[in-house]
Amino acid sequence: MDVFEAISKRRSIRKYKSAEVEDEKLQKILESARIAPSAANRQEWKFIVVKDAETRQNLVEASYGQKLVGEAPVTIAACSTESERVMPCGQYAYTVDLSIAVSFMILEATELGLGTCWLGAFDEGKVKEVLDIPGDIRVPAMFTLGYADENPDQRPRKDLNDIVFHEKYQ
Amino acid sequence: MDVFEAISKRRSIRKYKSAEVEDEKLQKILESARIAPSAANRQEWKFIVVKDAETRQNLVEASYGQKLVGEAPVTIAACSTESERVMPCGQYAYTVDLSIAVSFMILEATELGLGTCWLGAFDEGKVKEVLDIPGDIRVPAMFTLGYADENPDQRPRKDLNDIVFHEKYQ
Numbered sequence: 001m002d003v004f005e006a007i008s009k010r011r012s013i014r015k016y017k018s019a020e021v022e023d024e025k026l027q028k029i030l031e032s033a034r035i036a037p038s039a040a041n042r043q044e045w046k047f048i049v050v051k052d053a054e055t056r057q058n059l060v061e062a063s064y065g066q067k068l069v070g071e072a073p074v075t076i077a078a079c080s081t082e083s084e085r086v087m088p089c090g091q092y093a094y095t096v097d098l099s100i101a102v103s104f105m106i107l108e109a110t111e112l113g114l115g116t117c118w119l120g121a122f123d124e125g126k127v128k129e130v131l132d133i134p135g136d137i138r139v140p141a142m143f144t145l146g147y148a149d150e151n152p153d154q155r156p157r158k159d160l161n162d163i164v165f166h167e168k169y170q
Numbered sequence: 171m172d173v174f175e176a177i178s179k180r181r182s183i184r185k186y187k188s189a190e191v192e193d194e195k196l197q198k199i200l201e202s203a204r205i206a207p208s209a210a211n212r213q214e215w216k217f218i219v220v221k222d223a224e225t226r227q228n229l230v231e232a233s234y235g236q237k238l239v240g241e242a243p244v245t246i247a248a249c250s251t252e253s254e255r256v257m258p259c260g261q262y263a264y265t266v267d268l269s270i271a272v273s274f275m276i277l278e279a280t281e282l283g284l285g286t287c288w289l290g291a292f293d294e295g296k297v298k299e300v301l302d303i304p305g306d307i308r309v310p311a312m313f314t315l316g317y318a319d320e321n322p323d324q325r326p327r328k329d330l331n332d333i334v335f336h337e338k339y340q
Contacts, residue, residue: 003281006173007202007274027330032177034330039290041325048335055337064258079339087290088234091265091310096290099269104177107277111173120209120257120266133339140261155211160197160204165218167225169249169303 006110011154013115016072016146020051025112026074029145032108033078033101039093044082045101048131050075055130062126063142068117072144075119077131078102083138098140106143115148176280181324183285186242186316190221195282196244199315202278203248203271209263214252215271218301220245225300232296233312238287242314245289247301248272253308268310276313285318 001009026049033047050056051074060070069075078101080094087093106116119142127139171179196219203217220226221244230240239245248271250264257263276286289312297309 001173002171003173003176003277004198004202007205007278010207012207028174030330030334032174034327034333035177035324037180037182037288043328043333046333046335046339048337048339050337052337089290089292089310089312090294091290093290095261095265096269096311099266100273100288103270103273104277107173107274108177118207118270120259120261120263122259124260131338137339140259141266142259154205157204158213160200163204163213163216164200165216167218167220167222168301169216169218169307 001111003107006107010106010110011115011152012117013148013150014068014117015148015150016068016115016144017149018073019147020073021114021145025114028112029105029108032104036101036104038097039085039087042082044080044094045098046079046081048077048079050077050131058130059127062130063119063122066119066121068144069119072146074145076105076143076145077127077139078141079133080138080140083136094138095140102141102143109145114145117144119143171281173277176277180276180280181285181322182287183318183320184238184287185318185320186238186285186314187319188243189317190243191284191315195284198282199275199278202274206271206274208267209255209257212252214250214264215268216249216251218247218249220247220301228300229297232300233289233292236289236291238314242316244315246275246313246315247297247309248311249303250308250310253306264308265310272311272313279315284315287314289313
C-alpha cells in the first residue's frame with residue numbers, strides 16, 4: 001500500500017474483531033516508531049504493548065469508560081522518559097516526538113490491514129497506575145490496535161482552499 | 171512506495187537542489203494534511219506555503235540562521251487556530267494535531283521523492299512577524315521541502331528491546 005493510500009484509508013476504528021494481531025505485524029509497527037525522527041535524535045521514549053485482558057479492562061476505566069480499549073486486542077501506550085525539554089520553537093519535545101512516532105505506527109498499521117484509534121481521552125495518572133509507570137514519565141498518547149469490525153466513512157474535512165495560504169497568513 | 175519503505179527511507183535533509191517542487195506534488199502533500207485526523211475532527215489548522223526567496227531568507231533569520239531554510243525551495247509553516255484546547259490526557263490538542271499533519275506530509279513527500287527537514291529551532295514570534303501571523307495563532311512546527319542534494323545515512327537508533335515493554339513499564 002502506498003503512503004497516500006494509507007493516509008486516505010486510515011480511519012479511527014472503534015469496533016474490533018477478537019482476532020489477535022500477529023507478532024510479525026506488531027514488530028513492524030513498533031519498528032516504525034523505533035526509526036521515527038525525534039528532537040536531536042534523543043529517542044527518549046518507551047512503548048508499552050498491552051494485550052492482557054484484565055489490564056485492558058483497567059485501561060477502559062482509566063480512559064473514561066471507552067469500551068474500544070477493552071475490545072481491541074492491543075493497546076500501545078507511548079511514554080516519554082524526558083518530559084522537561086522544550087525546543088526553541090516553544091513546544092515540548094516529548095509531545096511532538098511521541099506524536100510523530102504514533103503517527104508512523106498508525107499509518108504502518110493501516111498498511112498491514114489493521115485498524116487503530118488514537119486516544120486523547122484518558123486520565124494520565126490512572127493509566128500510569130495501571131501500567132506501573134514511574135512518576136517522572138509522561139504518557140502523551142495511547143492507541144488501540146486490531147482488526148476492524150466496522151468500515152466507517154471518512155468524516156468531513158475542510159476544503160484545501162480553507163486551510164492553505166500562500167506566502168503569508170491571510 | 172509502501173509506508174514502511176517511506177518510514178525507512180525518510181531522512182532529515184539539510185542540503186537541497188534548487189529545482190522547484192512541482193505543484194501536483196505540493197498539492198498531494200497538502201492533501202495528506204487535509205485528511206489527517208485531529209482531536210474531535212476540529213481541523214483547527216492552517217498551512218502556509220512559503221516559496222518567495224526574500225521571505226525564506228527572513229525565515230532563516232527567524233530560525234537562528236539555519237541556512238537550509240533559505241536553500242530549500244519551499245518551507246511550510248503549520249499553524250493552529252485554536253491553541254487553548256487541552257485534551258483529557260493533559261496534552262494541548264494543537265501540538266498533537268499539527269504534529270500528526272506534518273508527520274503525514276513528510277512521509278508523503280518521501281514517497282514523492284522529496285526531502286524534508288522538521289524544524290524545531292525557530293523563534294515563533296519572529297516567524298509570526300515574517301508571515302503576518304495574528305497574535306492568537308500558534309506555530310508548533312515548520313518543515314523544509316525540496317529535492318535532496320545529499321544522501322545521509324540513518325542516524326543510530328536504540329534497539330527495539332530497549333524501548334518496548336510488554337504489559338507493564340519495567
